[in-house]
Amino acid sequence: MKVIDFTVRSNEQLNYQNNLIKVAPADNEALPDMFPGQFVQILVDNSPNIFLRRPISINFVDKEKNEMWLLIQQIGEGTRKICETQAGETMNIIFPLGNSFTIPQQNGKFLLVGGGVGTAPMLFLGKKLSEKGFSPDFLLGGRSERDILQQTDFEKYGTVYCTTEDGSFGEKGFVTHHSVLQNKKYDFIYTCGPKPMMVAVAKYAHENGIGCEVSLENLMACGFGACLCCIEKTTRGNLCSCTEGPVFNINELTWID
Numbered sequence: 001m002k003v004i005d006f007t008v009r010s011n012e013q014l015n016y017q018n019n020l021i022k023v024a025p026a027d028n029e030a031l032p033d034m035f036p037g038q039f040v041q042i043l044v045d046n047s048p049n050i051f052l053r054r055p056i057s058i059n060f061v062d063k064e065k066n067e068m069w070l071l072i073q074q075i076g077e078g079t080r081k082i083c084e085t086q087a088g089e090t091m092n093i094i095f096p097l098g099n100s101f102t103i104p105q106q107n108g109k110f111l112l113v114g115g116g117v118g119t120a121p122m123l124f125l126g127k128k129l130s131e132k133g134f135s136p137d138f139l140l141g142g143r144s145e146r147d148i149l150q151q152t153d154f155e156k157y158g159t160v161y162c163t164t165e166d167g168s169f170g171e172k173g174f175v176t177h178h179s180v181l182q183n184k185k186y187d188f189i190y191t192c193g194p195k196p197m198m199v200a201v202a203k204y205a206h207e208n209g210i211g212c213e214v215s216l217e218n219l220m221a222c223g224f225g226a227c228l229c230c231i232e233k234t235t236r237g238n239l240c241s242c243t244e245g246p247v248f249n250i251n252e253l254t255w256i257d
């Protein structure tokens with residue numbers, strides 16, 4: 001874990017509430033190894049009312065450019081301030097934090113399911129799977145077309161399927177209604193997004209005998225196991241999702257009766 005200043009290389013508003021911010025270490029030090037599912041804690045600068053850093057998933061790491069991508073949803077004053085950061089400005093970041101998704105050793109059919117901004121870690125995971133020679137499928141869900149993010153980036157690493165609740169893009173409905181789940185047989189599913197979506201995906205995986213990992217988006221404050229506000233009940237007891245997670249196998253969770 002490191003605490004360093006990054007320089008913002010670019011800040012692109014992707015839709016009405018999400019920005020893609022690309023950052024690089026301010027002193028050009030090489031980025032350490034990072035893994036899909038891990039997250040960072042960003043200091044909200046020039047905001048005396050905001051004491052806590054904001055936890056953000058690692059969206060992508062471009063080793064060649066020594067660049068980390070952060071997909072940020074503006075859901076409060078802190079994340080709004082972060083999204084106001086301009087290229088060239090400095091961002092203080094603690095990273096990398098948490099555990100990561102399991103990268104399989106053998107090829108198989110892998111489905112990566114993301115809802116809304118929960119698609120963020122799936123791009124980095126898709127890249128890692130693709131580097132191993134695997135070709136994952138992505139299933140992206142949102143309320144409407146404008147909520148489907150980075151589709152062309154996902155298409156570099158596998159086949160992309162989409163659902164929207166209003167039917168404005170892809171198939172209409174929730175991710176668990178998509179026809180690809182009837183038409184293809186998967187060996188493993190990874191998911192991140194709103195809890196009801198992840199629970200539905202976990203139940204689908206369980207009922208169909210498919211292994212599944214979820215990346216929890218529990219409320220976080222400290223990000224390193226001190227405040228206990230991110231506790232998740234598991235088969236191993238109550239665990240901090242910031243240090244023992246955010247990624248859990250569904251067999252460890254108590255979501256499935």
Ligand code: FES
Nearest residue numbers: 221223225228242
């Ligand atoms: Fe403080 Fe997990 S966020 S213990």
